[in-house]
Amino acid sequence: MRKIRTYHEVESQTGDLLVDQIRGQRRRLDSRLAGIRDLVAVGSGKGGVGKSLVTANLAAALAAEGCAVGALDADLNGPSLARMLGASGKRLVDGAEGVVPAPAAGGVRVMSMELLQNEADAPLRWRAPSGDGFLWQSSIETGAVREFLSDVAWGDLDFLLMDLPPGTDKMERVFQLLPGLETLLLVTTPSEMSRRVVARAARLAREQGIPTVGLVANMTEYVCPCCGHSDPLFPGDGVARLAAATGLEIWGRIPFDPRLGEASDRGAPAVVASEDSPSARAFRALARRIAEPREAGEEQAR
Numbered sequence: 001m002r003k004i005r006t007y008h009e010v011e012s013q014t015g016d017l018l019v020d021q022i023r024g025q026r027r028r029l030d031s032r033l034a035g036i037r038d039l040v041a042v043g044s045g046k047g048g049v050g051k052s053l054v055t056a057n058l059a060a061a062l063a064a065e066g067c068a069v070g071a072l073d074a075d076l077n078g079p080s081l082a083r084m085l086g087a088s089g090k091r092l093v094d095g096a097e098g099v100v101p102a103p104a105a106g107g108v109r110v111m112s113m114e115l116l117q118n119e120a121d122a123p124l125r126w127r128a129p130s131g132d133g134f135l136w137q138s139s140i141e142t143g144a145v146r147e148f149l150s151d152v153a154w155g156d157l158d159f160l161l162m163d164l165p166p167g168t169d170k171m172e173r174v175f176q177l178l179p180g181l182e183t184l185l186l187v188t189t190p191s192e193m194s195r196r197v198v199a200r201a202a203r204l205a206r207e208q209g210i211p212t213v214g215l216v217a218n219m220t221e222y223v224c225p226c227c228g229h230s231d232p233l234f235p236g237d238g239v240a241r242l243a244a245a246t247g248l249e250i251w252g253r254i255p256f257d258p259r260l261g262e263a264s265d266r267g268a269p270a271v272v273a274s275e276d277s278p279s280a281r282a283f284r285a286l287a288r289r290i291a292e293p294r295e296a297g298e299e300q301a302r
Contacts, residue, residue, distance in 0.1 A: 005266055006199075016156065016165075018019060021259060025150060026147060027151040028151065029146060029150040029177075031147055031150075031220065032044070032098075032150045032151075032152075032154060033178075034273070035154065035155060035156045035157065036156075036157045036159075036160045037157065037158050037159070038158065038159050038160070038182075038183065038290075039159075039160050039162065039173065039178065039181060039182070039183070040057070040159055040160070040161050040162070040183045040184075040185060040290065041161075041162045041164055041175075041178075041181055041183070041184045041185070041265065042054060042055045042161055042162065042163055042164060042184075042185045042187060042188045042216075043164035043171050043184060043185070043186060044166060044186060044188065044194075044197075044198055044201060045166065045167070045168050045171065045186070045197045045198050045200055045201030045204075046166055046197040047078075047166040048192065049154045049187050049188055049189050049194055049198075049218055049219075050187060050189075050219060050254075051163065051164070051166075051187045052073075052075065052080045052081055052084060052217040053084065053164050053218075053260070053264050054185070054187050054216055054218060054254065054289060055071060055081060055161050055162075055163040055170060056071065056080075056081055056084035056085050056163075056264060056269055056280075057260070057264070057269045057270060057271060057280075057283045057284060058104075058161060058185075058290075059085065059108045059109060059110075059159075059161050059269075060105055060106040060108060060269035060271045060283075061073040061086070061269075061283040061284050061286065062158070062161075062287045062290065062291060063107050063108050064089035064106060064271050064287070065284075065287050065288065065291055067158035067159055067291060068107075068156060068157045068158045068159075069106075069107070069108045069109070069157065069158065069159050069160075069161065070101060070109040070110070070111070070154050070157045070159070070160040070161070071085060071104070071108050071109070071110045071111075071160075071161045071163070072097075072107065072110075072111050072112075072148055072149065072152075072161070072162045072163065073110070073111065073112035073113065073114070073162060073163050074145050074148070074162050074163055074164050074165055074174060075163055075164070075165040075166070076113045076124055076145070076165065076167070077113075077123075077124050077145055077165070077266035079112045079113045080108055080112075080114075080163075081110055081112050081114075081163050082104070082112040082114045082115055083109060083114065083263075083265075083267060084264040084267060084269070085104035085105045085108055085110050085267060085269065086104055086105040086266075086267025086268060087102040087103065087104040087105075087110045087112075087115070087267070088114060088115075088136070088267065089136070090102040090103070090115065091115075092115050092116070094152055095297075096271075097153040098151050098152055098153035098202070099111070099151060099152045099153060100152075100153050101152055101153070101154060102115055104267075105267060105268060105269055106269070106271070109154065109155070109157075111148050111152050111299040113144070114158070135178075135214065138169075138173060139284075141170070141173075141274070142173045142174075142177060145173075145174060145177060147178055149177075149178075159290070160270055160289075162174070168200055168201055168204050171201060171204060172204060173191060173216060175204075175205075175208045175210070181208075181210055182210065182211050182212055182216075183211075183212045183214075183290070184201060184205050184210050184212070184213045184216075185209075185213075185214050185216050185251065186198055186201055186205070186213060186215050186216065186248070187216045187218055188215060188216070188217060188218070188235040188238070188239055188242060189217070189218055189219045189220075189233075189234065189238070189239075190219075190220055190232070190233070190236070190237055190238045190239050190295070191234045191238055192236075192238050194238060194278065195238035195239070195241060195242045198215075198242060199242060199245060199246060202242070202246040202248060203246075206246075213248055214249055214250070214251035214252075214289075215239060215242065215243055215246075215248050215249065215250045215251060216250075216251055216254065216286065217239040217250055217252065217254065218254045218255045219233055219234075219254065219255075219256040220232070220234060220239070220253045220254065220255055220256070220258075221255045221256065221259065222256045223255045223256075223278045225257075225259075230255065233256055239253075251289055251290075252282055252283075252284075252286035252289065254279055254282045254283065255279055255282065256279075257261050257270075257277055257278065257279040259277060259279075260277070260279045260280075269283075270283070271283050271284060271287075273288045282287045
């Protein structure tokens with residue numbers, strides 16, 4: 001990976017070089033994104049709603065639809081995409097065009113901080129002046145995400161999915177890094193607490209001017225694998241209230257399924273295993289919903 005100089009390493013007389021470095025980073029980022037047709041951010045604003053699980057299974061579902069798909073884990077401190085997509089432990093290769101993303105389930109190309117760490121339980125630490133790490137953390141983390149985008153040889157992709165970190169502050173930094181972001185999926189559960197937190201993320205997206213924002217309701221109900229009977233997991237429907245309050249459309253409803261979590265733990269998303277479970281069908285439907293506008297645009301271009 002290319003080394004980004006942090007501010008404490010830059011002396012006053014090298015200011016012009018710092019400006020050139022930032023401009024160079026912007027050019028590399030724009031050049032890399034030019035080969036990606038659709039960039040889709042998957043966020044929430046809070047943890048514990050299954051955002052990474054949705055990202056991994058949606059990536060596999062899009063790949064199953066015949067799309068070239070990449071998955072970028074922007075949750076640097078709690079990376080999980082590589083493991084969920086079966087790429088954990090794979091070595092990254094520094095190729096002529098940049099770092100080659102690891103091959104994962106269904107042909108998805110994945111990049112995650114986990115692939116750069118030697119120990120699975122090692123906490124992520126950033127180099128910074130002693131006692132001042134908190135001053136530099138946001139800029140260093142944003143720089144790392146920029147490198148994942150601009151210095152990784154993603155190649156030509158139909159979709160690049162970004163698993164955003166929890167917290168609206170970190171989401172906003174990614175939005176500023178990608179001013180042309182057009183599609184954001186906000187993952188929520190039907191709980192009242194989730195509704196309140198995700199509503200803040202929806203407002204942030206509106207203020208950032210992201211044109212297409214959809215809600216993905218996760219863990220909406222439990223479907224019995226034997227008889228097919230379903231029961232809601234939460235009282236009421238916080239997702240419907242969230243949609244009404246924000247004006248956002250619900251793009252998908254994913255039922256709770258223990259097998260879904262178990263399959264993700266094994267690095268074999270349910271869609272890749274061709275499971276005909278309610279959750280797998282829900283992910284396929286969501287993938288088609290996302291792919292349809294691109295297919296329609298290609299048809300009109302012919």
